[in-house]
Amino acid sequence: MYLKNIIKNPNIIVGDYTIYNDLKNNPKNFERNNVLYHYPINNDKLMIGKFCSIACGAKFIFNSANHTLSSLSTYPFPIFFEEWELDVKNITNAWDNKRDIVIGNDVWIGYEVVIMAGVTIGDGDIIGTGAVVTKDIPPYTIVGGIPVKPIRKRFKQETIDILLKIKWWNWSDEKIYKHILDIQNGNIENLI
Known part of the structure; x- marks a missing residue:
């Protein structure tokens, strides 16, 4: 399925001809099942280039999944602002804010890959099955593992x-x- 045709969230931008295949769920539920912790309050974006191939179960994990590491506690007090009499405008202090997730063009994302907030994946990359992407990947690199490590350049x-x-x-x-x-x-x- 062409992913661009089913996306409704304005903070998810998908290029032409990018495909998604899901063997477990209806691919039309991509936003709900695959783009996780993507709350409007953060204004973070998922940007996917043209001609990408995204396999079943790939997950994009956004900032709100994180708990802040700069606090003395990892507990997300700002989420419960009313109970703790905190200002609602500080709710995003509950997690460490990273950048958007940016996927280049002609990228192949393997089965059940997990891509974390703040990562940029270069044009032409291949990400192996079950990999966890926590850092940027340079263009035309094949990566795999937890966390991903370069396997080799494609060309x-x-x-x-x-x-x-x-x-x-x-x-x-x-x-x-x-x-x-x-x-x-x-x-x-x-x-x-």
């Missing part, structure tokens, strides 16, 4: 540099159709 650096320069995912549909076999077969010289 030689000169090929990565060309792909990042031409950004084929921003081409018109007509130009992509014209070069689809070159893209599929790795004929980088025909894309320059």
